[in-house]
Amino acid sequence: MNPRGLRIGLTGGIGSGKSRAAEAWAALGAQRLDADAVARSLTAPGGAALADLQAAFGPDILAADGGLDRAAMRARAFADPAVRLRLEALLHPRIGAALRAALDAATGPVQVVEIPLLVEQHARWRPLLDRILVIDCPVERQIERTMARSGWPRAQVEAVIAQQASRAARLDVADAVIDNARDDPAALDAAVRALWARWLGTSPPGEGAHAPG
Incomplete structure (x- = not known):
């Protein structure tokens, strides 16, 4: 086993169930890190990215609480690729730095x-990771x-x-894929336990001496 801990990048499309899969890893004792949670902290009231975002997009991007109006910003980014690229250029390096620091400090x-845009930003993330796990389901x-x-209406999701x-x-x-087409938490948990055994060569904590098949 890697002495610094096995670093797994977990991704999947919107609605695939990747957050539920991350919870299953955490329940077994894995440390869970979340790129979206870092983004929310950067854009919360007083967040480190707010000043640059206001300079780039104007003061009307703020919600009543002083944080980023995420819904309005999302709408602008989806409507205008230039806005999306500028937003990503401001946020993604900060998110990457925060996650690298968390990994360096991890035990x-x-x-x-959990990285929703891992594939879109593959060159950025791949060097930090030992494995990539994709949670998959039909569109x-x-x-x-x-x-x-x-x-959301169907058109917005599409x-x-x-x-x-x-x-x-x-x-x-992907180094591994978990099929999550069914809404079956027990099956998802079992797949995560099996990957723990396969990738770490040992049963998850509390599973006994024998790895699941």
């Missing part, structure tokens, strides 16, 4: 880094799940998916 056998399941949880890496591109960079 324990496994660090799972129609992504649409159904995202509509159900967010209340627009998000169109700007993400394709399902084929995600599968192409």
Whole structure:
């Protein structure tokens, strides 16, 4: 086992269930890091990226609480590729630096880094990671799940998916794939336990002496 801990990049399209998979890793004792959580902290009231974002996009990007109006900024970014690229140029280096620092400080056998845009930013993230795990499901399941949880109309979900890496591109960079087409948390947990055993050569904590098959 890598003495600094096995670093797993976990990704998947919107609605694939990657956050649920990250929770399953954490439940076994992995340290969970989340690129979206870092982005939220950078753009929360008083966040380190707010001044630069205001300089780039104007003061009207702020919500009533003084943080970034994420819904409005998301809409602008999806409507205008130049806005999206500028937003990513401001946020992604900061997110990367924060996650690198967290990995350098990490202890324990496994660090799972949830990165929604891992494939889109593959050259940035791949050197930091030992494995890439893709949570996969058909595009129609992504649409159904995202509509159900967010209340977005179908066209909005489809627009998000169109700007993400394709399902084929995600599968192409994967060291392992978990099929999460069914809404079956027990099956997802079992797949994560099996990967722990396969990649670390030992059962997860509390699993006993024998790895699952």
